[in-house]
Amino acid sequence: MTALKPVKVATIGCGAISDAYLSTMINQFRILEVVGCYDRNLDKTERTAEKYNIKALSMEQIIADDSIELVVNLTASTAHYSVVKQLLEAGKHVYTEKVLALELEEAAELVRIADEKNLYLGVAPDTFLGASIQTARYVVESGMIGKITSAHCALSRDVSLFAELSPNAIKPGAGIGFDVGIYYITALLSILGPVTEVSGITKTLNKERQHYYMEKLGESYEIQCENLMAGTLQFESGTVGSMLFDSNSILIVPEKPTLVLYGTDGIMYMSDPNLFGGEVKVILKGNTEPMVMQQSHSFTQESRGLGVAEMAWSMRKGRANRASKEMGYHALEILHSIVKSGETKQHIALQSTFANMPALPRGYVTHSHFKFQEESGLAY
Incomplete structure (x- = not known):
């Protein structure tokens, strides 16, 4: 060869x-x-x-x-x-x-x-090409948890802490939706396919804040990006998704995000989509405790x-x-459409x-x- x-x-x-x-x-x-x-x-x-x-x-x-x-x-x-x-x-x-x-x-x-x-x-x-999300996709495509009827993802962070660590963390494009939420959206897209319609709301709470680290103690700054985004996603497949990203809460280290797919025959709990590896857990109908799936794919590390x-x-x-580029653009349109939905109070059909x-x-x-x-x- x-x-x-x-x-x-x-x-x-x-x-x-x-x-x-x-x-x-x-x-x-x-x-x-x-x-x-x-x-x-x-x-x-x-x-x-x-x-x-x-x-x-x-x-x-x-x-x-x-x-x-x-x-x-x-x-x-x-x-x-x-x-x-x-x-x-x-x-x-x-x-x-x-x-x-x-x-x-x-x-x-x-x-x-x-x-x-x-x-x-x-x-x-x-x-999404890493072991965790590829394993999750393998589970879904095997039919193990049945037809996926709904999905949910959520993450909390503390934007004030990130503002102390990097000035870029409060600039346009660095909000919890566009900078972090896109990992969750991409993970869902890679498993469930495209979205046809979204609704949601985006906010920037407490824009004016003050530094609390000694070097900049008391200096004022303005948050220039979203720190709260919530939305619903209607997938072409029929699956309905919900998402909530809030960086006005606390940062847990390591982070404990939520990324769950609900099927007619089981529920699948996925790991942090910002990472390549992580456990995929499944509860099948008739059981009460999740089982950890063996990794079906490689690339478990960074x-x-x-x-x-x-x-x-x-x-x-x-x-x-x-x-x-098509999936990247589609993910970006989802984010922008959630912003637009919050402004217009309407459901937004994706183009x-x-x-x-x-x-x-x-x-x-x-x-x-x-x-x-x-x-x-x-x-x-």
Whole structure:
């Protein structure tokens, strides 16, 4: 069997999330050849390049280098539209951190450009490709818990605490719905398929606050993003979903989110969709205690960059990628429609949809090494 030519990759943005991506892309996937990185902060660029033994590049160098086929955008969400648009217009395939863009119209433009130029555009989160959510999907598709009639997800956080840790935590795009809720929405979409209609409400409570850490003690700041989002989702399949994300409460470490699917023959409790691994528990009709399901799929540890590898393999095989621009746009439209529903007091019909790709092929774990069927393209 002839090995496929690796896809040369460069990253843009050398912030905190870049370590998770680079370590995975460089060490786990032979389909990827990471050659360089760029950040507008030159010191960050050079430190990252030295740490991972790759080149420190400029944006101009990345665009001009025809050998770099794929660029991973790890900038702040406020920069996603401009960065991704520039890369697409330069003829690069792009995988971007969530969300696709802050504004729905901007995201639609990026999808259109990618389509017109016949370019791949992938969108995080890729945690739905991990062992936990793939196992949950396997359970659902096996028919074990019957027809899924409803779903529920919820999470609490403390926005004041996050404001002390990072100034970006209170900026547009960093709200609990758009920044965190999208993990839950993507998980549900990957299992249940597209949504046809939503309703909901979004609020920013107590916008004006004061820092309580010593360095900024008493200084005022304004929260510029939502800190409460609630909604209902009508799935095309008939399933009805509910969601509640509240960052005016408390942060529990480790977080204890709720993500549950209710079926006619059982109930399935899923783990944190912000993680790749975690237990999947099922209660079947006639029982009172849940049983922990064995993992049907691999990638139980931090594997950000898995979506990049899957997209690179799809590029080489000429097929659609799983963390697709269509699903990313659909998730973003859900979030924006919940905001619109709260403003108009109406149910909002979604205009977009997506074709849900098959689950990843089932893998097995041996001595901590992941081995997959050739079709998956994820072996290393």
